[in-house]
Amino acid sequence: MPSDAEGAVHARWDAARCFHAEPSAPGETYAIFIPPPNVTAALHLGHAFNNSLQDLLTRYHRMQGANTLWMPGTDHAGIATQTVVEKRLLLQGKKRTDFTREAFVEKVQEWKDEYEATILGQLKGMGCSCDFDRTRFTMDETCATAVRHAFFTLFKDGLVYRGKRLVNWDPVTQTALADDEVEMEEVDGSFWYLKYPLADGSGHITVATTRPETMLGDTAVAVNAKDPRAAALRGKKLRLPIVGREIPIVEDDYVVMPASLGGDPADPKAQFATGFLKVTPAHDPNDWDIGQRHNVAAINVMAPDGSISDRHGWLDVSAEAKQFVGLSREEARKRIVAWFKQNGLLEEVKPYRHSVGHSYRSHVPVEPYLSDQWYVRVTDDRLRGTALRAMAKDQVEGALESSVASGPAMAGDGELRFFPARYAKNFQMWHENIRDWCISRQLWWGHRIPVWTKRGEASMLASNMGALASLDPSHTVVRAARVVDGAEVALSALPAASGEHDLHVCLLDDTQGGMLESLGFKRDPDVLDTWFSSALWPLSTLGWPDPSKWPEMAGLLDRYNPSSVLCTAREIITLWVSRMVMFNRYFLGRLPFKHVFIHAMIQDGHGQKMSKSLGNGVDPRDIIHSHGSDAMRFTLVSMATNTQDVRLPVDMVCPHTSETFTPKWITTSAGYTVADAIQPSPKDASKKMVSGFGAATGVATPTAEIPLARNTSARFDLGRNFANKLWNATRFALSNLSQADAASQPAPLTLLDRWMLARLELASRAYGAAVAEYEFHRVAEALYDLVWRDFCDWYLEGIKPTVRSNATQQAVLAASLDAILRMLHPVCPFVTETLWSNVQGLAKGSVDGVALQPSALCATAAWPRFAASLRDEKALAEFARVQALVDAIRKVRGERQVSPKRRIALLAGESVRALIASSGGVVETMAGLESVGASPAARPATAVAIPFEGSEVLLDGLVDAVDAGAENARLSKLIADREKQASGMRAKLENEAYIAKAPPALVEETRKKLAEVDADIAAAKQALAALAT
């Protein structure tokens, strides 16, 4: 079987170093940066899909003579990896904080080493032709240098700033999350209607909230100015229950009025709104905005762990409020609601189902939390503007905003193109609405932020300025921030003359860190968002900013950046694609890649995205085990269409019996359908196994008795059968060639040979066009048709009687086989490489118009070149007639259940006989003909008639005696089919509008076709009549 040889093939590729990129080598540049997989877990079929396509592109262009680089590597995936490791430690009863930072990072490093090795092994197992010598990791020294340089540069250029913002805070992992890291989940909650008394005792208003615990931080209540009640309340104050704080009533048109008071009844908010909105600037993003507009304070009432706290900005804690301090947010909610109820201030409670942001890692509700974070000012034209201007003009919807369009020109403007084109819109809309990017993360695993900070009075800090001034200015940037009430206000070049300040020092490298620390500066404990280093991937992997630092990287940056194409999934157009474009353009003034190809998503059999976190991912090694790597690749490529996500029903393989079976499905709490963690063996329920879901989520751990079950899917049979077909066809062709008659003579090319060469030429062009448009399923289709339909079904079958004595045909066969292996190689590298040496050694002579450069390895072979002269339209047309005739005869044979062994006589008119003669024996071979003769004057009693191209063809000897009933049925059905066709065409031709408006050539064709169908009907009717006599 083909898959057996995969390991040996690898060794040969490695020995020849055929995937190693040399920047000084000739050829057009073709480069791809792998989207670095996270080191959190092993790859699944989604990665296999993505990488199969990248490998196809890389191998195809390598064979076209390009100087190719496929850069491999992995991503440290900050939050994700740290969380995975923390979870594992938790199973051992340990917490992250039980370790020192260094010791913990060491633990994560071990995890990373294990999975990085697994991932690289998987890539090799899939046959990926990456330049593994250049493998990078987003936290290795090379990448770290790039990250450090990038941060320093942005800091120096004023594009990194310290911001006080409401961030998405995960109270469990105690880190800020990017918007994209927040998952919305539907939860059953309540609306609590709370009464707030007016300060003057003249009554109360009612606010509606889903988060009553935040009321401790309320600093205003807002009402819409159009609300009829607003005027009477203007200038009044409220007494905040529990806290006793006096808070203003502000007017803001953000507030939705209740439907009963003129609010839009179509707005669901109008249904439950009271018209009064409690304003908690420190705990809600919209309230933050309202607070800014009305200049009310933001009071933070929570600690970083989400508990109520009086130590993080809440000063006016009343005696009554003290009881809530220290409670968890969940507990505080219950107790505060109870307080309102006890005090007669709870007006109503309504059940309410709504979506709440959850941490995509810890899965707890995200808390909007006020904190100091580092931001990249991506809204600056130097970042956002350059990204928008990079877009291909014809892919921009509408026009770019004038301020963007008029921005400074740069190389690469208008050259970024998306495939399929519709994804350009995602990219554009993201940048048009982009917000500054929060890049600090409260983690230990990642690139530590290179900023040292000291807080103090301006006078005290001034004494440090002298020491700072002595530092190398090209390695040091100093910024100061005024501190008011413990919070930073704004960054500036220098501290003001007086007042408390934070002095921030950004260093390009660590050498002066110790000096700063001796002055009392502390290094920022946070790390950078993972996407910060990912955004630099096309730069960092090539040694930017200074490739000369690493000898083996010389020349890489200039040669391979910009790269050719980025192949990725649509979900990270914003997270990753955007940021690479902005950074690459900002730092290098170039595009990171010219094309962005967005491929479909792999879903499981239930239409759910295959993902690590869901635990429904299938390990490609499982499919390689059941079907082989080439089979997996071919199938994945054939599924790569541009519109449809790929749905892949998954089965399990019992490790005890090797049976394939459908697992027992369960529904998770989040509503997903997954394979139950422990499954019984299908024939023996006492034997158990662990599903991929069980292992991936840690619900079950495989043991010797309860082993992990592999997955498989019948979808891959397609590729397995195809690889098998190629294998056998090659064996057959080789045996024919090796047993060729010594006395073989050259002969003119037969119709079949000319047809085969024309099909090869056609397939090669179709292939190239499909690759150029990233329509990969068309590549698989072209190969499938070429190998199976054309080469195996027609060519190999057709040449059986002649090839051993025809030296020219032997050469065509050898050349066809050689070309097929080359063309198939980018999709099925293993089987083609395995067969390669056998086919290369044939020496059967050349074929005019076919250029097949010799090569020791298929992987480094040149793409076959076909001269335009092989594009033989006449041979294609004529052979199509041959196929139609053979099909017609086979159809009768099939319908009448005639043994393939039975030879028959064909009697026909001159044109059919001429066609058969021109086929060079193909019709006789393929249709099982014993003889071909002229139509007789009198029809033999045993003859069966078929219409072909408007005339009657008789098949004699097909049956011992004509079964009049069966024959009648066959001909009647044939006539009915043809008449249905004819009536459609006749109706068209009788329609004057059709004659007048349709293109004349089409009308003429309809007439011709109708005449032929009519002639077929006449011939069949004649046969039917003859049957009756």
Added chain:
RNA sequence: GGGCGCUUAGCUCAGUUGGUUAGAGCACCGCCAUUACACGGCGGUGGUCGCAGGUUCGAGUCCUGCAGCGCUCACCA
């Protein structure tokens, strides 16, 4: 709620600028151990192209509306 995509044979999917009998693989039915391959060969059954309108000589394809599914952004009083 905005944006994008999808809905075609029992299943998974193709179907290029509107054009004549809507295709493939699997599954299913029949025939075949023919000397490459049963992971095979030959033949066959199977579709009112989600629904309703419209444009057109002609609609799976273009337009409008509706329904369902998926992704994504936003909201999340």
